[in-house]
């Protein structure tokens with residue numbers, strides 16, 4: 098019995114253990130790895146994926162999936178950048194509205210929320226499978242980004258906006274602060290609010306949740322809306338960092354964020370998982386990317402290794418949960 | 423207990439398990455237990471919820487290995503790596519909880535993993551459906567073998583499980599509470615099949631909480647308590663009182679404590695409630711039902727399976743917004759129709775019939791399940807308060823005597839009866855004004871039944887109104903202040919307490935034209 102409870106304990110820290118081992122191995126292999134600069138660099142790099150993955154975790158916990166996050170990221174970033182650079186022209190009124198940095202940020206977030214809300218409505222009102230609904234949105238939002246930008250990057254957005262992506266506060270990059278704050282908010286949301294419980298329950302057994310009087314559709318719409326908002330945050334950070342919104346921004350990012358969620362032990366079937374697991378998942382992917390880069394491994398091999406890590410992580414998780422069944 | 427084995431006229435046991443122990447994190451489920459099955463005999467395994475019955479059956483069927491002990495099949499020690507190995511050795515099991523693939527057809531489920539093939543190796547669907555149809559005829563289930571299992575009612579699915587177990591031609595057949603959800607007729611068919619199995623020389627292990635069934639089929643008894651072996655007897659030599667004493671560990675008197683009397687104020691009024699059949703236009707699942715319940719009253723609702731009792735409760739609870747018509751009034755105020763949310767807010771609670779699919783989130787903890795319908799109560803400034811949750815749930819765990827190592831245990835790991843109690847705890851925690859109970863004692867041991875009856879009585883005395891749907895006549899007769907009978911969607915009779923007899927109720931429950 099003692100042995101068993103020990104394995105249960107160990108399993109909980111499985112991914113943490115994996116991370117620690119990776120960090121130890123990489124710092125032995127490369128003198129540049131465990132430096133303050135590189136650590137902050139890694140943290141800043143993962144902050145984008147972290148924002149996306151937090152939203153993805155909420156969506157997956159509720160029993161859904163969101164394939165559109167990469168495109169939503171692009172559109173939110175492009176809209177904010179476009180408004181900042183060109184203002185909002187209303188030819189019919191012969192009017193040009195200048196948009197400030199906070200204004201652009203608010204509109205960018207709004208774009209993410211509206212697209213997320215639309216995902217939620219498609220899933221609840223029109224009963225589309227989440228995979229299909231968000232696959233449609235992936236294409237729609239990417240197309241809208243192309244239309245909005247005409248296919249060209251929007252650059253030269255100014256230092257105020259750039260500070261979001263490149264600035265520091267107390268020596269730590271601003272995106273890191275933002276993602277840490279969002280992690281805290283999501284932790285609170287999932288662990289200590291009724292809404293958090295609701296979304297776990299909807300993902301765990303939707304029928305039982307309905308019978309318990311939960312407003313299942315409203316909860317789902319809210320979850321997709323949050324997913325869209327967090328994708329928009331990521332979009333603003335990317336745009337600010339590069340001082341440019343490119344129409345191809347965020348291409349394929351949904352895969353990295355799903356990978357982070359899965360490595361973090363969240364069940365794709367819904368109802369089981371955690372925010373902290375996802376944070377670990379993002380760290381593992383980020384450290385892996387960075388480490389392989391420092392070791393001069395070819396980017397092609399990086400992909401292969403990343404895929405293998407995902408498979409090993411999920412297989413280990415499954416083996417563990419089978420044992421106490 | 424070695425009596426049959428010592429007798430030279432009795433053949434050697436088919437299956438013997440000795441010294442079996444099994445622990446789960448925090449729980450010692452089995453501690454050195456034994457069971458023996460003889461050819462042509464049925465061994466009834468008895469014990470309270472959580473006694474370890476299903477755990478032993480899972481071990482015998484190869485679902486997981488024991489921590490210690492040995493299993494002898496026809497005298498040979500065996501060790502099953504997985505359920506398939508047990509099946510090939512001749513052990514078939516009907517699990518306590520349904521174990522079918524809802525999207526597959528009846529035939530596909532019955533032959534899952536051993537599908538008949540044509541000479542070229544392709545699936546022989548025609549033969550599979552033909553053989554399945556023959557099996558269904560044998561178990562007297564009136565259904566097309568090509569029907570997806572998910573479309574069948576729970577009882578019919580159970581019959582499909584029985585058909586599958588039969589088709590394995592096993593030497594030992596394990597049945598874990600097979601009758602908890604099936605109709606009287608289906609029970610009669612099952613018992614006929616069991617007799618045929620015994621005549622063929624097969625051995626049966628049969629788990630049930632319905633002691634009255636045993637006289638028709640049982641030959642031997644085995645009793646567990648708290649994961650320990652208590653006794654093995656022959657059925658003929660054991661009285662009902664003794665069985666209960668062996669299971670519970672003490673005498674159990676007065677199973678039905680009925681002290682409450684209804685008040686005079688009307689609490690719930692249901693007016694002309696109808697529910698259209700979602701698939702068949704013009705057909706009704708519930709037909710023009712009107713009744714009322716008083717404060718502190720226990721209203722029994724009897725009917726055969728398919729009479730529409732569950733659908734009636736669901737419609738009252740707002741689960742069928744598009745197909746139901748009629749009104750529900752609570753304390754003189756109309757309950758806005760169409761959502762369980764509104765129903766709960768008005769003071770209704772529904773403990774559903776199918777605890778696993780409708781009552782619980784199986785992967786979540788006892789505490790999370792118990793508070794799901796009343797989260798606002800454990801909140802402060804919009805945040806959940808773990809301490810309050812512990813206190814609230816701890817109170818119900820104690821009051822209902824839910825057996826769980828901690829409040830954080832996943833309900834999936836509780837025994838069936840204890841899961842049922844968690845469902846009850848969840849609804850009591852909402853402090854409802856009217857409690858709708860759909861088969862509240864299904865799969866519950868005799869001691870827990872008594873606890874639930876006592877609780878219902880206590881709640882009714884405190885003014886709660888209870889509507890109790892049950893297929894068990896004795897409990898309906900003993901616990902109700904008034905009894906309504908349903909058949910084919912409509913009310914057919916009403917009896918006051920004391921005025922009802924089993925015969926009169928059964929008469930009213932038979933669909934018109936068939937009596």
Ligand SMILES: Nc1ncnc2c1ncn2[C@@H]1O[C@H](COP(=O)(O)OP(=O)(O)OP(=O)(O)O)[C@@H](O)[C@H]1O
Nearest residue numbers: 446451471472473474475476477835836837838839
């Ligand atoms: N997978 C599991 N993990 C942890 N505990 C378990 C697991 N399976 C069973 N248990 C525990 O083992 C004990 C025995 O459970 P079991 O299901 O065998 O009871 P049972 O006799 O079949 O009861 P019931 O009559 O309610 O079906 C219970 O305390 C239960 O909580």
Ligand SMILES: [Mg+2]
Nearest residue numbers: 475476518838
């Ligand atoms: Mg059991």
